[in-house]
Amino acid sequence: MTERQVYMDHSATTAVDRGVLEAMLPFFSEEYGNPNSLHAWGRRARKAVNEAREKVAALIGADASEVIFTGGGSEADNLAIKGSTSMRKDKGRHVITTAIEHHAVMDAFGWLDKQGFDVTVLPVDDKALVSVTELEKAIRPDTILFSMMFANNEVGTIQPVAEAAKICRDRGILFHVDGVQAAGHVPFNVQDLGVDMLTMSAHKMYGPKGVGGLYLRKGVRVEPIVHGGGQERGLRSGTENTAGIVGFGAAAELAVRRLADGSIDEEARLRDLLIKRVTSSIEEAFLTGHPTQRLPFLASFCIGSLEGESMLLRLDAAGIGASSGSACTSGSLEPSHVLLAMGLAHEVAHGSLRFSLGKDTTEEDIVYVAENLERIVADLRALSPLWKTRG
Amino acid sequence: MYTEKVMELFMNPKNAGRMEDPDGVGEVGNPRCGDIMKIYIKVKDDRIADISFETFGCASAIASSSMVTEMVKGLTLDEALAISNKDVVNALGGLPPQKVHCSLLAEEGIQAAIEDYRAKQKAKSGAAAPKS
Numbered sequence: 001m002t003e004r005q006v007y008m009d010h011s012a013t014t015a016v017d018r019g020v021l022e023a024m025l026p027f028f029s030e031e032y033g034n035p036n037s038l039h040a041w042g043r044r045a046r047k048a049v050n051e052a053r054e055k056v057a058a059l060i061g062a063d064a065s066e067v068i069f070t071g072g073g074s075e076a077d078n079l080a081i082k083g084s085t086s087m088r089k090d091k092g093r094h095v096i097t098t099a100i101e102h103h104a105v106m107d108a109f110g111w112l113d114k115q116g117f118d119v120t121v122l123p124v125d126d127k128a129l130v131s132v133t134e135l136e137k138a139i140r141p142d143t144i145l146f147s148m149m150f151a152n153n154e155v156g157t158i159q160p161v162a163e164a165a166k167i168c169r170d171r172g173i174l175f176h177v178d179g180v181q182a183a184g185h186v187p188f189n190v191q192d193l194g195v196d197m198l199t200m201s202a203h204k205m206y207g208p209k210g211v212g213g214l215y216l217r218k219g220v221r222v223e224p225i226v227h228g229g230g231q232e233r234g235l236r237s238g239t240e241n242t243a244g245i246v247g248f249g250a251a252a253e254l255a256v257r258r259l260a261d262g263s264i265d266e267e268a269r270l271r272d273l274l275i276k277r278v279t280s281s282i283e284e285a286f287l288t289g290h291p292t293q294r295l296p297f298l299a300s301f302c303i304g305s306l307e308g309e310s311m312l313l314r315l316d317a318a319g320i321g322a323s324s325g326s327a328c329t330s331g332s333l334e335p336s337h338v339l340l341a342m343g344l345a346h347e348v349a350h351g352s353l354r355f356s357l358g359k360d361t362t363e364e365d366i367v368y369v370a371e372n373l374e375r376i377v378a379d380l381r382a383l384s385p386l387w388k389t390r391g
Numbered sequence: 392m393y394t395e396k397v398m399e400l401f402m403n404p405k406n407a408g409r410m411e412d413p414d415g416v417g418e419v420g421n422p423r424c425g426d427i428m429k430i431y432i433k434v435k436d437d438r439i440a441d442i443s444f445e446t447f448g449c450a451s452a453i454a455s456s457s458m459v460t461e462m463v464k465g466l467t468l469d470e471a472l473a474i475s476n477k478d479v480v481n482a483l484g485g486l487p488p489q490k491v492h493c494s495l496l497a498e499e500g501i502q503a504a505i506e507d508y509r510a511k512q513k514a515k516s517g518a519a520a521p522k523s
Contacts, residue, residue, distance in 0.1 A: 307425050309449040310401070317402060326425060326449070335425070347422035383407050383453060385429040385445035386422060 005319045006365045010204075010297060011153050011181060011356035012323060016247065017206035023250035024208065027243035035240045036231065045242050052249025056213050059252040060179075060198065061189030068214045068232045069245050073180040073201030074104035075225075076214035077147075079236065080176040080197040081108040083222030085117065085145055088174070092142030096173075098122045098130050098159075099341035100152050105178050106337075109147070122148075127290040128157035128342050132164055139167070145174045150182035150198075154325050154338045154354060155289030156298035158186065165194035174220065180204055180212075181295060184255030185264065196220045202244070206359065207251030211244035258359065267357055268296035270366050274355060275299050277370040282377050288339065288352065297357040302344065303377055305386040306351045314376040320369055325352040347386075393450060394484035396458075401450040406460040410443045415511065417503025420496050426452045430460070430500040434508055438467050444500070451483075451490040458482050459497035468505050474498065 007015075016024075027048065033041025035049045050064070057064040070076040085095060097109050099121050113119045120138045124130055130148055139146075146168050151158045161177055168175035176197040182188070183198070184205030190198055198215040202208055216222065216235075228237030258264060278285050284304030303311065308324030315322050325336030326349070334340070335349035355369060381387040393401070410431035420426040426448035433441035442464050444456040459479050463471040476494040480486050486494060 305447060307448050307452075310453060313398075313401065313450050345423075346425070350422070350425040383404065383445055384447040385418065385427055386447045 003319070004368060005321075006361075006368055007321045008355040008357060008361070008365070008369060009321045009323050010358040011295075011354065013203050013209065014206045014358055016203075016208055017251065017254055017359075020207055020247050020250040020254065024243045024247040027246050031242070033242075035242060036229065045240075048246050049240050049242060052245045052252075055249035055256075056200070056252045057215075059184065059256055060200070060215055061191050062215050063218065066190075066216055066218055068216055068235050069240065069248070070212045070214055070232075070236050071238075071241070072210055072212040073102075073178070073199050073204075074212075075236075076199040076201075076212040077102070077104040077176075077178055078108050079214055079222060079225050080199060080216075081105065081112065081145070081147055082225055083235070084174050084176065084197065084220070085112060086223040087221050088144045089117075092140075092144040094118045094120070094140050094143040096120045096122060096135065096138050096143060096146045098124060098148050100124050100128055100130075100154075100157075100338045101147070101149055102153060102178060102180065105147055105149070118142075124157075124341050126343050127293075128152050128155045128288075128338065129290060129293070130159050130164070132160055132167060135164055136167055139171050139173065143171070143173050145176065147176040147178065149178040149180075150188075151179075151186060151295045152289065152338060153181045154336055154352075155300045155342070156181075156294035157290040158182065158293045158295065161188070161195065162193050168196075169194055181298075184252065184259075185296060187259045187264075190215055190217070197222075202248035202251050205251045205255045208244050208247040211241055211248045213248065263359060264296050267359070267361070270357055270361055270363060271297060271299050273363065274357075274366045274370060275301075277366070278373060281370065281374055285377070288342070288344070295356075298354065299357070300352065300354045302339075302348050303351045303353060304348070305384045306377060306380050308350060308352050310380055311351075311353055311373075311376055314380065315369075315372060318372045318376070320372060322369075323354045323356075325354070326350045392487055393454075394486075396482075396484045397451060397454040397486065400454040400457040400483075404444075404453055404457040406443045406457060406464070407445070408443050409445055410441070413504075415504045415506075415508025417500050417505070417507055419499040419503050420448070420452075422447065425449065426493060426496055428452065428456055428496045428500040430456075430504040432504045432508060434468065438465060439463050439471055440465075442504075448493065448496075449490070451486050452493040452496060454483060455479055455486075455493045455497040456500070459494075459501055463501055468508070471501055472505060474501060 033045040035046040183200040308326030339349035413431035
């Protein structure tokens with residue numbers, strides 16, 4: 001056992017903030033009413049859900065009536081993609097997405113493909129950036145939807161969302177943005193951006209797991225994928241997860257504070273410290289993704305002549321939690337589709353590592369991670385036939 | 392996901408590192424798939440007198456390399472050739488299904504090293520024959 005524990009996998013999930021947890025607690029055993037009931041218990045629960053909706057809407061500059069709560073980010077992505085195309089399929093059967101999406105989007109498009117839609121997948125450049133010129137070229141008269149992530153979960157690249165939104169608006173195409181990694185971490189306003197739909201997830205911003213949200217601009221119509229009691233304007237039936245929704249609201253409030261008080265800048269400073277240290281002290285270690293246009297909490301690398309899983313497990317043994325897009329961590333034999341889409345060779349992509357910082361990450365944590373990574377890379381390279389043949 | 396034995400050998404692999412002047416070298420796998428195993432052997436009286444490995448790959452590839460080198464050390468070449476990937480998996484206390492190919496590399500690595508040794512011997516005796 002190691003004494004020090006450094007969690008650097010906040011892209012995977014975050015701890016529920018203490019204040020968020022406290023806000024949630026009464027809604028399990030005290031305020032347990034069903035928000036749809038007419039009695040006092042129900043009215044109190046309804047009020048809590050409404051307040052949470054206001055807070056989540058405030059985070060992204062939306063009106064509360066434009067926020068639909070779901071059972072997580074994946075469900076919100078599915079609702080946006082399947083629900084909007086189902087509504088518009090008579091207008092056209094062509095849809096567009098990108099090569100670096102999360103599986104929740106990628107596989108929803110795969111499902112559309114099976115339903116007879118024509119799917120175009122936009123490429124990215126070596127920094128994982130989508131080109132809006134490519135988007136313009138891909139649009140056809142029968143295009144009905146474009147879906148693109150706000151920021152990539154593996155390499156952190158932030159996409160030209162506003163530019164893409166303008167193109168979609170001019171061409172009359174619905175634009176969905178998977179904002180799971182960006183919401184609460186990158187300041188933005190859905191009105192200024194001009195997007196039609198945007199996915200959020202509570203557990204990526206110090207809220208609970210199992211709660212997500214879909215921003216649906218006023219006037220955008222989607223067909224529900226969960227039918228039943230007609231909750232959430234009939235777009236997501238099922239008794240509201242009151243405690244979870246309250247937690248999402250509290251997490252959104254926390255995010256608004258963090259975006260305003262300089263916390264995000266401090267996180268970016270620590271991220272840059274880690275990037276600088278790793279790329280300067282470790283030979284053949286390079287940053288993946290965009291050098292500046294990237295998530296403030298995410299540092300991702302490829303380490304030459306090494307395989308990701310072996311580095312992860314050695315880091316884990318030193319009390320450090322990180323992640324990798326190598327084949328061995330995915331359960332398949334292929335490395336991450338994101339790294340391959342960026343044009344990285346298989347052998348390079350196998351050596352990927354991702355560190356995602358959190359609100360409690362300290363400079364000491366950064367130094368601890370860098371020192372351990374340096375040691376682990378040296379130890380594993382002593383075992384690697386690829387490394388020796390170079391030297 | 393991994394057994395204690397796999398983790399133990401992954402953290403502290405035995406017979407790791409490059410060998411100077413080996414009698415035989417076998418290299419299997421390819422970097423595209425994320426696994427390369429290189430086995431070095433020294434042979435004395437038809438037995439594996441010394442062995443080491445270098446492996447690029449995941450924890451199970453490194454543990455499989457370590458395990459197979461321990462298993463074949465001291466064996467005759469034919470005995471070593473009879474070691475199968477199943478023997479390696481069993482000795483490790485099991486591997487997750489998607490990692491079984493790592494143990495196959497271990498089996499193939501030993502075979503490749505022995506083949507290389509035998510080919511070199513043959514070349515030597517072949518080259519020596521006309522002179523004698």
